Amino acid sequence: xxxxxxxxxxxxxxxxxxxxxxxxxxxxxxxxxxxxxxxxxxxxxxxxxxxxxxxxxxxxxxxxxxxxxxxxxxxxxxxxxxxxxxxxxxxxxxxxxxxxxxxxxxxxxxxxxxxxxxxxxxxxxxxxxxx
Amino acid sequence: xxxxxxxxxxxxxxxxxxxxxxxxxxxxxxxxxxxxxxxxxxxxxxxxxxxxxxxxxxxxxxxxxxxxxxxxxxxxxxxxxxxxxxxxxxxxxxxxxxxxxxxxxxxxxxxxxxxxxxxxxxxxxxxxxxxxxxxxxxxxxxxxxxxxxxxxxxxxxxxxxxxxxx
Numbered sequence: 225x226x227x228x229x230x231x232x233x234x235x236x237x238x239x240x241x242x243x244x245x246x247x248x249x250x251x252x253x254x255x256x257x258x259x260x261x262x263x264x265x266x267x268x269x270x271x272x273x274x275x276x277x278x279x280x281x282x283x284x285x286x287x288x289x290x291x292x293x294x295x296x297x298x299x300x301x302x303x304x305x306x307x308x309x310x311x312x313x314x315x316x317x318x319x320x321x322x323x324x325x326x327x328x329x330x331x332x333x334x335x336x337x338x339x340x341x342x343x344x345x346x347x348x349x350x351x352x353x354x355x
Numbered sequence: 356x357x358x359x360x361x362x363x364x365x366x367x368x369x370x371x372x373x374x375x376x377x378x379x380x381x382x383x384x385x386x387x388x389x390x391x392x393x394x395x396x397x398x399x400x401x402x403x404x405x406x407x408x409x410x411x412x413x414x415x416x417x418x419x420x421x422x423x424x425x426x427x428x429x430x431x432x433x434x435x436x437x438x439x440x441x442x443x444x445x446x447x448x449x450x451x452x453x454x455x456x457x458x459x460x461x462x463x464x465x466x467x468x469x470x471x472x473x474x475x476x477x478x479x480x481x482x483x484x485x486x487x488x489x490x491x492x493x494x495x496x497x498x499x500x501x502x503x504x505x506x507x508x509x510x511x512x513x514x515x516x517x518x519x520x521x
Contacts, residue, residue, distance in 0.1 A: 260372065264488060276485045278367070278478070283414060301410045302481050344489045346372065 225354045226250065228296065228322045230332070232263065232347040237332050239296050239307075239322040241351065245287045246321035249298050250351075252281035253305070253321065258350035264304075265339045271310035273339050275347055277303050285319040294329040296322035305349065309333040359459045363475040366452065370482050377446040378486050384445040395491060398444045402484035405437045409477035416470035423466055430473050431457040437480075449483060452476075 226241040243250045256279040266272035271293070281300050291297060297306045297318030306318060310333040324332055339345065369375070384394050412430045415421045438453035456476045463469040 262372065262485075262489065264485060265493065267493065276371075276481070283417065302406060302484065303478065341494045343493065 227352050227354050229350045229352050230347055232345055233335050235335065238328055239324045241322045248282045249286050249319060249321040252279050253298060254351040258348055260346060260348045263339055263345045263347050265343065269312050269315055271312040272306060272308050273336050274304040274306040277305055279303060287320045288317040289320050290314055291318045294324040295320045309336060359456055360472060360475045363479045367479050367482050370486055375486050377448045378490050380445040382490060394444055398446060399487050401437045401440045402480050402487055405433060406477050406480040406484055408433045409473050413470050413473045413477055416466045416473060419466055423469065426469055427460045431460050434476065452479060
């Protein structure tokens, strides 16, 4: 299984890529990796962070499902990867292409819960094979 | 790749992890009058709206069922409008890029070439949007806003209906 890897705060955090539900998006993300960007708080949804990318992905929402904690989506506009974590209420249905397990999400939440104050934290994004 | 698209790619890469100078110029503008927050807000709105509008134009061009000259006109109009605002905000590089990109639209031979240029401009504005976002102290301002609004009571207007009553 392919894993989406986020490296920040000196740690590697992983999510499972949904290559069957969103094959085109996963392919586009992998093609662009690895790259370095910054975390930005989404502002309105309580526990959502996103990072700008230069991914040229599908011009449509390949897997538009209501977002729940643990989901990771890609938006061609504005070309960002969004991560929903912890306790949150979704705004809508994003293009979900990866998902944290509960354990992975707990680790991610611990590192990102303070992002409202810590704006612009650098993060490296990569796609790796599960070992 | 044309000269303007090469320049757009360079600027996107240059501003990716390092704050573009335009952001500093914008933040300092009107600081002496105590109005730099307004500058930030208008710059933020301009970048947000332009990148969304240009994305729609990009999609329309990719679809291939629109008139080339019409798309040049609407995309150019959007770029020129925000270029003018960027001048007011002291974002001189954004102003220059947008004016020159709007002019470069005229040289596009077909919708595919036009889509490519519009996409590059949209991605540049997208980068600027994030840069302006990251320059704002959201947490501190939210606290101050909450303090200002904590005792706020909406004024009653005679005849006004609460939407919950409908």
